[in-house]
Amino acid sequence: MKIFVLTGAGISAESGMGTFRDKDGAWARFDPMKLASPEGFEADPDLVHAFYNARRQKLLTASPNPAHAALARLEDGLGARGGELFLCTQNIDDLHERAGSRHVLHMHGELRKARCMVCARVMPWDDDLGRDETCPACHSHGTLRPHIVWFGEVPLYMDDIQHALEDSDLFVSIGTSGSVYPAAGFVNEARYLGLRTCEINLEPSENAPAFEERYYGPASTAVPEWVDGVLKVLAARG
Numbered sequence: 001m002k003i004f005v006l007t008g009a010g011i012s013a014e015s016g017m018g019t020f021r022d023k024d025g026a027w028a029r030f031d032p033m034k035l036a037s038p039e040g041f042e043a044d045p046d047l048v049h050a051f052y053n054a055r056r057q058k059l060l061t062a063s064p065n066p067a068h069a070a071l072a073r074l075e076d077g078l079g080a081r082g083g084e085l086f087l088c089t090q091n092i093d094d095l096h097e098r099a100g101s102r103h104v105l106h107m108h109g110e111l112r113k114a115r116c117m118v119c120a121r122v123m124p125w126d127d128d129l130g131r132d133e134t135c136p137a138c139h140s141h142g143t144l145r146p147h148i149v150w151f152g153e154v155p156l157y158m159d160d161i162q163h164a165l166e167d168s169d170l171f172v173s174i175g176t177s178g179s180v181y182p183a184a185g186f187v188n189e190a191r192y193l194g195l196r197t198c199e200i201n202l203e204p205s206e207n208a209p210a211f212e213e214r215y216y217g218p219a220s221t222a223v224p225e226w227v228d229g230v231l232k233v234l235a236a237r238g
């Protein structure tokens with residue numbers, strides 16, 4: 001069995017990372033165009049760096065929750081039976097990796113990485129980022145930015161994502177409002193390709209009607225319950 005899992009901010013909410021569109025979410029408090037767009041970065045790089053520096057420091061003190069751990073178990077359980085988990089996340093945190101997931105595609109980039117706007121080198125970065133940094137690769141000054149895909153920029157790994165959807169049997173969306181494309185359109189592509197579809201979320205997302213199966217509740221309980229059910233079916237098949 002090959003399963004494609006898409007995760008969003010909701011899977012990291014119980015790890016304290018917050019979401020974007022919930023009533024207390026980031027975009028309920030800040031203007032995304034000022035903080036998560038190339039134009040906003042151009043206009044006020046110090047404001048954007050400060051926003052992501054604060055989120056990066058918060059991430060360094062956060063821990064994965066049982067939902068992240070369950071997906072790592074699913075990756076092992078599928079692999080042990082000749083199956084495969086393709087884990088694609090919209091999240092910029094590394095909580096999937098810290099929970100033990102080995103293959104994670106960050107289609108919106110990664111908070112603990114920086115990218116040079118001159119040489120395009122991507123490098124691990126846990127300190128505060130600002131305009132005074134020098135690129136360790138090309139030694140340009142003040143040319144580092146967060147390695148994050150902002151509004152109006154092209155998400156990463158779209159070819160790999162398309163191929164994985166074409167190769168999977170089941171599409172599962174976890175902890176996302178289904179309001180940002182292209183990720184919000186993956187369920188339609190999955191249906192077109194004949195995959196079964198499942199949504200696991202705190203509440204119905206914007207494209208809930210597109211999903212055949214739907215489970216609602218906090219990810220830290222709903223995801224482990226779902227994963228345990230899948231692993232039980234796989235074990236029964238032998």
Ligand code: APR
Nearest residue numbers: 008009010013019020021090175176177180201202218219
């Ligand atoms: N368990 C499960 N789901 C939850 C939980 C929880 N504890 N808490 C919140 N949710 C759900 C909300 O109901 C909502 O549907 O998670 C979803 C979060 O939606 P958004 O805040 O819109 O986050 P996301 O869908 O990941 O946003 C997509 O938008 O701003 C861009 O690049 C950013 O990757 C982000 C993209």
